[in-house]
Amino acid sequence: MKRVLLLFLCLAATATQAALVLLPGSSPQTVKVGEALLPIRVQVTDDRGMPVRGTPVAYSVPQQAVLAPPVPCPGVGAPCGVFTDDSGIALLPPMIALTPGHWLLTITSGTWPAVSAEITIVAQEAPASLELAAGNDQVLPAGASGMPFVVRVMRNAQPVAHESVRFILTSGGGPILFTGGLTIVTVSTDANGLATSPGWISGPGIGTGRVQVQTVGDSSGHESSTQFTYQIVNSKGATYYPYKPLWWGGAAQSGWGVAIPQHAEHVFPVYFSYDSANRPTWKAMQGEWVGGVGDTFRGELYGYAGAPYFAFDTTKVHLVEAIPTLVSFQNKVTAAYFTLNANTGNIDPPPPSTVLSIEPFSFAPAVARPELGVSDIWWGGPSQSGWGIHIAEDQGALFLTWFTYDADGRATWFAMPEGQWTDDHTWTGPVVKTSGSSRLAGDYSAAAFSATKVGDFSIRFTGTTAATFTYDVEGHKGTLNLRRFEY
DSSP states (O other): OHHHHHHHHHHHHHSSOOEEEEOTTSSSEEEETTSBOOOOEEEEEOTTSOBOOSOEEEEEOOTTTEEOOOEEOTTTOSEEOEEOOTTSEEEOOOOEEOSOEEEEEEEEETTEEEEEEEEEEEOSSOOOEEEEEEOTTEEEETTOEEOOOEEEEEETTEEOSSOEEEEEEOOOSSOEEETTTBSEEEEEOOTTSEEEOOOEEEOSOBEEEEEEEEEESOTTSOOOEEEEEEEEEOTTSOSSOOOOSEEESOGGGTTOEEEOOEETTEEOOEEEEEOTTSOEEEEEEEEEEESSBTTEEEEEEEEEEOOOGGGOOGGGOEEEEEEEEEEEESSSSSOEEEEETOOTTOOSSOOOOEEEEEEEOOOOOSSOOOOOOOOEEEEOOGGGTTOEEEEEEETTEEEEEEEEEOTTSBEEEEEEOOOEEEETTEEEEEEEEEEOOOSTTSSOOGGGOEEEEEEEEEEEEETTTEEEEEEEETTEEEEEEEEEOOO
């Protein structure tokens, strides 16, 4: 009997626990964008079930979900906390619904377990849709004026008047400016739901560009968007200039070079040079055109380390350095400057720069033959990411450069500057390893350049999109299945 009584007393003592609870009507609730949430109230009680007066209550909710103004302290004006009253009840400040979605508003107080109010916010009305009405896919010569871009705003299959619409010029090959030199303009739709941008004029650059269009302050709570495209072309009607695939510093600086493979407007430069120990090394450049295609390509040279070419492991590839760089084309396709440590990011103080004059490298044979069209960067696919082979083609001759890693995982490259066609689709020749002076360490010394044959190679093309590369280099043999690298 005594044990039963003790058990009953224990159960009685634990029947009432300290608690933080949401009061009826606080959760769950559904409101529309722009409307006030229903009052959210919580009650705090102690382990005897008695209300706790004057205890602080905190809450948190994603900022984009609701607008919750701070509660001012009486007579002070500064933000003040939320506290429980004599009944242990705390009333959270008024909140306005902002963004459609399902949200959790978390409420805490001292050591009491937190509670969450479930808030569902729905749109006031259906989201707007944007339809391109006029001005899309314009093609203009550099320096010409374009017709305005016109978009129609619709909701529930009806045009929406007095809707704010923003036109934003995004980065593109051919830069343009709206009237007044603006890159962003906001206009309002007319009675037919049409929003019309100002007129615009293209700069001297060429290329493909985009104009982003979006609604502003849409009452549906959603931001609708679309985009226009346009093309600025040169005198030949093209949006890009055709570059030779391989560039160098001239005969007096033989031994280093810059590969500039090209897919229409897109280029992917690779710099083949030497480190401070005269060892061959390479860096790949990623960036964007500034001032239009054919003007300046700005970005960074990325240096990597990885696994040996004869035992490659893509998981070992990692970035070791990034160098701000510019390639500025003077005569569009015949002369350029390659600037290492360019101050592309407004670095303060600016780094010491090295400006290299480069020109296309020609290795055409005495007797030309039809080209296969294989100039590009080739690689082994995503599972082999980290190395590649640049193939330059000039009137039927090939010049291959294999950028990969040596036995110690350092970036290195092998040159295959000559060879012969053994049939219509197979090119074979020697593999050469070079050494020379670094351009980052000072002026280039042609006297430091040397080249040694280290093996042989063969590459067989299957059409223009696949190839098989076989090598016998430094005592290592292997076969690599290649395909064009997309960039």
